Amino acid sequence: MISVHDAGAIGALGDLSRFRQEFYQCLAARADALFELTDAVLCADGPVTSLVELSLAAEHRRGHGALYDSLNSGRVDIDRFRDVVARQSIPRCDNGRITLAIDVSHWLRPDANTSPDRLFCHTYARGKGQAQMIPGWPYSFVAVLEPGRTSWTAILDAQRLRPDDEDTAVAAAQLRAVVERLITAGHWHEGDPEIWIVGDTGYDGPRLAFLLTDLPVRVLVRVRSDRVMRLPAPPRQPGTAGRPARHGAEFTFTDPATWPEAAHTTNTQTTRYGSARARSWDRLHPRLTRRGAWADHDGPLPILEGTVIRLQVDRLPGDGTPKPLWLWSSATAATTGEVDRSWQMFLRRFDLEHTFRFLKQTVGWTKPRIRTPEAADRWTWLIVTAHTQLRLARHLAEDLRRPWEKAATTPDRLTPARVRRGFRNIRPTLTLPASAPKPSRPGPGRPPGSRNTHRAAVSHVGKTTKKDTTNQQTP
Structure with missing residues (x-):
């Protein structure tokens, strides 16, 4: 529990709530769904193993269709959010x-x-x-x-x-x-x-x-x-002819x-x-x-x-x-x-x-099978947001350790995984700017028996730019 007399905890609570409000303002499209998806990552039981299971968390009040739609069609003002993180x-x-x-x-x-x-x-x-x-x-x-x-x-x-x-x-x-x-x-x-x-x-x-x-x-x-x-x-000797050594x-x-x-x-x-x-x-x-990155350098190297x-x-x-x-x-x-x-x-x-290791094994950064790199960028920044919130909540979380785990000597020695374990108890005291979902009906989907006529194009792997001439060392 957070004591009202703990000035440090109250300040950390205010910083975390302010960060969540500023993060919500950086969400330009599908803001509510993206915000609740981040809270689901923070409050899910155990490691994140798949993207669709996050829609079953209590903090995510929308369906799995809204979850995928937020990543595919949502929009995050990344430049603005970079300034928020730097502050x-x-x-x-x-x-x-x-x-x-x-x-x-x-x-x-x-x-x-x-x-x-x-x-x-x-x-x-x-x-x-x-x-x-x-x-x-x-x-x-x-x-x-x-x-x-x-x-x-x-x-x-x-x-x-x-x-x-x-x-x-x-x-x-x-x-x-x-x-x-x-x-x-x-x-x-x-x-x-x-x-x-x-x-x-x-x-x-x-x-x-x-x-x-x-x-x-x-x-x-x-x-x-x-x-x-x-x-x-070496220093140039007097009377030495020729160009000085570099x-x-x-x-x-x-x-x-x-x-x-x-x-x-x-x-x-x-x-x-x-x-x-x-x-x-x-x-x-x-x-x-004069090759590689120095091939086009003007003047002496x-x-x-x-x-x-x-x-x-x-x-x-x-x-x-x-x-x-x-x-x-x-x-x-x-x-x-x-x-x-x-x-x-x-x-x-x-x-x-x-x-x-924490991003990949605990909060599931690389678990979703997302097709487009733009959706991957949005998911990556949601993971960065979740990690930043855990860092700001270090002094607010309790040590909910397992029976076989050692107790932390001081509250600031809690690992990110342990802070995430107690984030669900901190969330009700924080700012919750996302609005409640509106009732709606799902779309009809693809008619039964019809085929997908818009096949995705196959993309090649590796560098795509070819150089006209090879880099050669100039005498």
Whole structure:
């Protein structure tokens, strides 16, 4: 129960009710049905296994026909709703720093040959080296990370990747829009610490840093262990003829003989990984060539310097053999404390994996068999709305644990699944802007014995744009 004397609970109740009212105002068509569908996701008993069963929840007062009609014909003002999400309270790390994590999660649709805009999604199998490429819709998520080990993140944006999209360019545009909304919402002011952006090996860190150079951000990504970077160019000697060198000696990750003396070396004792030894080298940069994303770059190619960090731990959870972890940060002249904070913050990026697991296994993000990608986008944003409401209700829910589950030490340690378990008890105290359904009769449907003469077109999977000429390296 929520005590009337608990000022924090009353404030959280007001924030959650305000968010629900603003979310309802962003629903431009089929607003009542979409709003009640979101409440059904939050209040359903157990994990969501199918879309039609949500119409049986008490919070969904409409039939299953209205449920599918809201997803297929409804309309959500996504741009307006992005601003609503950005105005909510967000977690912060040390010194009030905001840390954003970006990653892609796949909605696999291998049998939906009539669904357009599908791409081949890289998925891992159980065996070693058994990765597969399965058709589906990839979605890029941007979320704010919390300090410490937790399963909570604050999702700020979700965008479906289309066949003609260039991954790094789309990620840069998405991050730029998120950072600008955070600044507009007042979460960052002049003089505050830089916003950190954390990504995995799928992102080109130097390219992201170049595209976001005018924003107060610092890029931190993991790089492959077989990369080769360049040291700073040596100073030009007097009387040397020819063009000055732009790159120094090679820094090969797999060859310790090419490593100069590290700028910083730290050794941190952890309870999960044992001894964590970090070494960093300053002002390392990749040697760019005019191909791929840099093929149409005007002028000379830039020198994108940063800090390279090598992390080695004693053990990993389970039976995994520890391998060195390589990171690239867009910051130069990093101190010893910043090096330690960098690899520790990168480990917090894996909290986003807990969010993806919750979205897929508990609230059923990828369970519906939706045909059109537009309906998939609406359902995705309903799931983001449900997750945001659970985050705002963290301090309002009771710990309705199972007999075999451990009790939470503090209310803020409740997982998203436990908060959802008690959301049905919170809902009567919140704003319910959706109106009651009007009685109506179902349509006649297709006449018996008639055939469907409007067959759906079969859509191909993968990239659809063909280049006239191949990219060639210019001498």
